[in-house]
Amino acid sequence: MxxxxxxxxxxxxxxxxxxxxxxxxxxxxxxxxxxxxxxxxxxxxxxxxxxxxxxxxxxxxxxxxxxxxxxxxxxxxxxxxxxxxxxxxxxxxxxxxxxxxxxxxxxxxxxxxxxxxxxxxxxxxxxxxxxxxxxxxxxxxxxxxxxxxxxxxxxxxxxxxxxxxxxxxxxxxxxxxxxxxxxxxxxxxxxxxxxxxxxxxxxxxxxxxxxxxxxxxxxxxxxxxxxxxxxxxxxxAGMVEPVPARSAGARFAEVTRVVTATTGRFAFVRPFRGGEVIRRRETLLAHDGTAEIRTPHDDCLLIMPSLRTGRGHTAVRLARFVE
Structure with missing residues (x-):
């Protein structure tokens, strides 16, 4: 349905x-x-x-x-x-x-x-x-x-x-x-x-x-x-009693490319999950009409891929971990 x-x-x-x-x-x-x-x-x-x-x-x-x-x-x-x-x-x-x-x-x-x-x-x-x-x-x-x-x-x-x-x-x-x-x-x-x-x-x-x-x-x-x-x-903020310390700090990543759909025919090659890391540069992620969307670098973190995206809307953000 x-x-x-x-x-x-x-x-x-x-x-x-x-x-x-x-x-x-x-x-x-x-x-x-x-x-x-x-x-x-x-x-x-x-x-x-x-x-x-x-x-x-x-x-x-x-x-x-x-x-x-x-x-x-x-x-x-x-x-x-x-x-x-x-x-x-x-x-x-x-x-x-x-x-x-x-x-x-x-x-x-x-x-x-x-x-x-x-x-x-x-x-x-x-x-x-x-x-x-x-x-x-x-x-x-x-x-x-x-x-x-x-x-x-x-x-x-x-x-x-x-x-x-x-x-x-x-x-x-x-x-x-x-x-x-x-x-x-x-x-x-x-x-x-x-x-x-x-x-x-x-x-x-x-x-x-x-x-x-x-x-x-x-x-x-x-x-x-x-x-x-x-x-x-x-x-x-000191507004409540401290919570137990985390065992490790957060990982930090910077977005290297925001992919915005330019056509009404944007489609990923498979249903990616946000947080996936694509290991190899130039891996095919999606087609935007006739254009190919590929990873710009190794170890590419996918941020919130939208599996159904309209023209002019953000389809996915691609990021790199920063130590």
Missing amino acids: SVIAPPGEGIETAEWPRFAVSLAPPDLSPWLEGNTGVRGFTSFAAPRSGPHVVIIALIHGNEIGGAIALDTMLRAELRPMRGRLTLGFANIDAFGRFDPANPIASRFVDEDMNRVWDVATLDGPRRSLELDRAREMRTLIDTADWVLDLHSMLWPSDPLLLCGSGARGKALALAIATPGLVVADGGHAGGRRLIDYPRFTAERGDAASVLVEAGQHWQETTVGQMQASIAALLAH
């Missing part, structure tokens, strides 16, 4: 395979009012000074694992030992449309909220539900020291932390080290992500943001990975 492709994904075929949904969306109604003046965002300040940590779920409305992780924290009444902790649900409107019978359709309402975080777009005249919501959230983002953006993945892939291109994001991701793979990249052709927002990437400043891709959508193990990443960040 299949489901209809989500709006705006640029997929020229009409149907997608059916994906297993092992999670139920949480009831977020107790948290929608919040206490920050931004709907869906709640802050807790400790008596002791410390960083302002913001943890965000639902930048994509169908990635409900992050909503479950934050809902669990709020219901447990977790409070920081120092600093200020803000928990927020971003695309509430898209989340409200989530349907387990067609779970990919509620990624967004008008446009991808994780492609609007450049200043020219935020300050410009264009309007959309997601862009207006990003403008609301910006008032809090501009006060954050560290931001953790919770995401999950449609296709099978090992979990990872994305730190963008800034040195501060890299340092924060390596300090969290949960999961144990950190990837630096320059983002997408379609627009800037939250981790690419200038507050986190400018040469001057102290603020940093990282994004965790915690596993496949709608799986319990993905929620567990998000909770582990949150715990590691809060311990690093």
